[in-house]
Amino acid sequence: MSDPHLPSEAEIVERVQESPTIFTLRLRFTDPAEHAAYRFAPGQFNMLYLYGVGEVPISIVSDPGDEHLFDHTIRVVGRVTKGLAQLKTGDRLGIRGPYGRGWPLKEAEGRDVLIVTGGLGCAPTVSVINYVMRRRERFGQLVIIQGVKHANDLIWREQYERWSAVKDTQVLIAADVGVQLWPWHVGRITELFSMAQVESSRAVAMMCGPEGMMEVAVDHLCGRGVAENAIWLSMERSMHCAVGLCGHCQVGGKFVCKDGPVFNYPEIKTLFRAEGF
Amino acid sequence: MPGNYLPRASFQALLETLQQTGYRCVGPQLRDDAIVYDTLRHVGDLPRGIRDLQAPGQYRVEKSDCPRFFAWANGPQALKPLLFAPQEFLWKTERAADGRLRFVAAVPDAVPTAVIGVRACDLAALRLQDAHFLKDPSRDAHYAARRERLFLVAVHCTRSAPTCFCASTGDGPRAEAGFDLSLSELDDGFLVEAGSDTGRGVMARLPLEAASAGQTQTADAEIAQAAKQQTRKLPSRNLQAALFANLDHPRWVDVAERCLSCANCTSVCPTCFCHSEADQPTLDGAGSVHARQWDSCFTQGHSYIHGVTIRADTRLRYRQWLTHKLGSWHEQYGRSGCVGCGRCITWCPVGIDITEEATAICGDTTHV
Structure with a gap:
């Protein structure tokens, strides 16, 4: 990613309601080349951007070997996560990352x-x-x-x-x-x-x-x-x-x-x- | 050998040369009873015959008979707002009717700028901001674009305010490096020195005359005098260990009783870099702009995380600021984050003095 600040568009491929307040978004970058190039390590996080509202840091729960999708499990706690919870399959959001140092x-x-x-x-x-x-x-x-x-x-x-x-x-x-x-x-x-x-x-x-x-x-x-x-x-x-x-x-x-x-x-x-x- | 003396009457030539080279000139001028930096078109806009009176919690300007442009210590701003903008857009999002999002990075707003009247402490602070904002891989494009187009005309300080303590931090009052041109101001003119190739190019186009040995001696003596005037000082050693060994010192409670947690100190500090980011949707609903603006560790929101405020009271916020500024900066950037400009002392509404607090907490001995 050339600009560390700029998100990329991702699509919600699947949404799982884990509990009344916890949900998982299974995501894919809409640009196939970007999706294919995306790599992360367990323990790293992405910034999830909800259109018109803002960003939240959320760790990546899926396996780095899974080339199809990457998953975020989110609890509804604030303004952005409350809005993210309203999104449905097919909806778009912004992703930038991965950031930080993961597990050893x-x-x-x-x-x-x-x-x-x-x-x-x-x-x-x-x-x-x-x-x-x-x-x-x-x-x-x-x-x-x-x-x-x-x-x-x-x-x-x-x-x-x-x-x-x-x-x-x-x-x-x-x-x-x-x-x-x-x-x-x-x-x-x-x-x-x-x-x-x-x-x-x-x-x-x-x-x-x-x-x-x-x-x-x-x-x-x-x-x-x-x-x-x-x-x-x-x-x-x-x-x-x-x-x-x-x-x-x-x-x-x-x-x-x-x-x-x-x-x-x-x-x-x-x-x-x-x-x- | 070409001369290096620019008579006061020829100072406008410096502005014109810089303007002809393509720079917007920015310099000090009197506005709302304070010396601030803004676009400078004419030498007549400089604060000639103005001096500042500074003390903890106090800033005043008054007229004097002195013919000089720079016979004052500093105003509320340093270079910080010119490079790290108080507010700016980072990117915008366009949403199509079908819900697709497109992210567009904001083009950095970076007019080539020449700043006239940069102080030694400001140059030291600039080096620290450079270390923060230009470090790969998170180099900030906006800061970088402005930094690359910056021309710096330093002025050595000949007059310290009672709040100045740059001599003790090793950052002034003489501008040693990091400028394109430096000026020593005398009553009738300026001794000019180049600090870069660009500076030498500009200098070659100025109507310079030969300087006398006496002028050089006078200039040096005045800078030395400015250093001698300083009464405040920070302990010169690395305070990181001492500060973190004294997290429970009663002085934190004491200072918290005086501190208003207003964030004036972090706004005027030339090295404070904290900023927040927030989205601003456009009224037609078709887009949203992602902006950043200066933030402060003295705000309630700075340490807020889903229901928890890590620093809920003033004691913890002042301690965060001081332990970072004089402590953790060493770990992050290899030196203290304080350059001795004294602005946080002057612009604090209740006159809290960083040198006094640091000394009370760490002691002024050479031991931890």
Whole structure:
């Protein structure tokens, strides 16, 4: 892309309502050459532009090997996402990206992978889970720890059930509030950490979600001997430009949009728990 | 050897030479009781015999008997608005009747511009803005187009305001580099020096005379005097570690009680680069323009993200500004983001002094 600011037109090929407030858009650039040339890594994000309203940064959930479409899973939280939710199959929107640094998937090969996510934090990590699942033989244990507020908030439930049946894969899910026939834990996500079957010395942890949850997860992992530099976190901050110019996403000297959004824990450790950064 | 002295009576020749070369001239002039930069057509528009009185939270101009054009320290603007426009369009979207979207990048608005009267601190700030806006792969086309067409005529400062502290940041009062021409102003004229090939080309067309050794000595002495006048200073060491080691310092609470979170400091700061982007739909519904405008870390919206404001109160916003300006800039651009212009002190409605706050928080010792 020659101009880092300029979006390209994309078409909604499919729209999936995941929950009352969460939906997935499956997209294709309308210019076939641009679509064919488009590459991204799990953990990277695009800026989605809704005509006449504005842009939002949204992570890409689909697999980079899927040449047909790329997917964004979005929760309705603000002006732009509320509008995006109204779009239908065939509608057009603007896309620019991909931006930022994704997950350390090459470094994770041959090691146990621990995924920790809360809330809709699952969207950026689902791209990792899918990536590992499709290349299962390259990785050790895969442990997925997911927390939701209410059992009804869990999207992709069938997928989690399918994943839990895969060899060397452990799925641990906690809902603060359960429902009847909820097969997983009722309580805090933090209560699941000690059940994770990973070898601390060969584990790579990747997490995304509320920072309070990630803080507890980091403490637990460090406490059981996982090296700090084996912990990776996907951070969220306000972003307008996505290319390190507008200044909104800074955490200390880091620009989350271009230095992240995925950070190695030691890179952001000093300000991770500080209020106001 | 050709001379390098331009008599005051010949100053209009500089403007005309630049205009004939194709530049729009921009220079300081008095407007609404402040010295601002705008299109300069005639030497008579320069603020001759005007001096500024600056103090924390205070800016006044008054007439003086001095015949000079540049016998004042600085006004609210630096070069920033000329390159990083306060508001501009980045791209527009055209929507066809069938819903198809077409995105069109805005053509950078970049008239070749010669700025007359650039201060040393402004040149230092320009280097920092260059480092931010011209870095690949996110080089900003609008900034870059203007930067490439810029001709800079620096003027060494001979008079510091009480708010100036460029000597302590190493950025002035002499303009050392980064200009096309530099001027030392004397009572009767100017000593001219070229800093680039373009500058040498312009200089060759000026009606210059030979300068005397005495004139050069006087000019140097006046610049040295301007440095000596400065009473404020920032600790000269890298403050990044000290600031981040003192995030809980009680002074943050103290300054937050005075700070109005008005964002004047970030508007007048020549290095602050934050901006927001927003869409502005046209009234006929057929298009929408994507614009950016200056933003500030002192606003409520700056750190807002879906329901959470990371910096909800003034203490956190002032701390963000100062820890970035004097701290994280080192990590991002290899030096502090402060060039000692003192504008944030002058234009703060309650006179908060960055040098005083930084010293209170970091101490003025050479240790962290």
